[in-house]
Amino acid sequence: MRLWSLHPSLLDRRGLVACWRETLLAQKVLRGQTKGYTRHPQLTRFRRMVDPVASVGAYLAGLADEADAREFTFNRGLIVVPPSVAVPPARMTVTSGQLDHEWAHLLVKTEARDAAWHAHVVAAERRPHPLFDVVPGPIEEWEILGD
Template sequence: MRLWSLHPEHLDRIGLVACWRESLLAQRALHHPTGGYGRHPQLERFRAAPDPLLAIAGYLAGLAAEADARGYRFDRTRIARPLPAGVDLVRLVVTTGQLDHEVAHLLAKLDARSPADAARLRAATVRAHPSFVVAPGPVASWERT
């Protein structure tokens, strides 16, 4: 499971679709935490949020917004607790070290499957997913390096 902290604009088509699918699995695991992905390390940051289901809903909404911008149609009805109008995203913290790690990880994938997207990422100013606030720090403790 890979729930990217990077802004979904940095993902290629395969990465965006995979992240949507895995985020839906994460939503299910947060709702029913026993077995399977329920204890997956990437879910720690969502479980630590005051409202984990609202946090993953905001994350999914960010992916869906990127899909909309690309002309894809992700089924937003699959978001268990859509953000009510006027409610801000649950903002999670991601460190600069974690973002750097994820950029390197994504570049390795893109170099193999989509060199044009890898070049685009290398030239980009890297941003975090809208659900995250960036803070200085190392790679996250839950990350498998």
């Protein structure tokens, strides 16, 4: 399971679709609807939020926004708690070290599977998913190194 801290616009087609599917699985886990992945470290940051399901819903909305921009069809009806304009989602943080780690990981993945997208990513501005604010710090303690 890889729930990227990077902005969805940096993910190649395969990465964006995989992130959507894996985040839908994360939503099920956070709702207690599955026996698997319940201790997955990527869920730590969502569990720290006051409303983990709403937070993962806001994360999914960011992915769906990017899918819309690329004219992909992601079913927003699968988002259990979609973000509301009246009640914006609580912001989450990601460390600069985590973002750097994920950037390096994404470069390796895109280089191996899509040379054109890799060139696009290398030239792009590194930025976080719209839900995250970047704070100074090392790689997050929940990150599994070597994935």
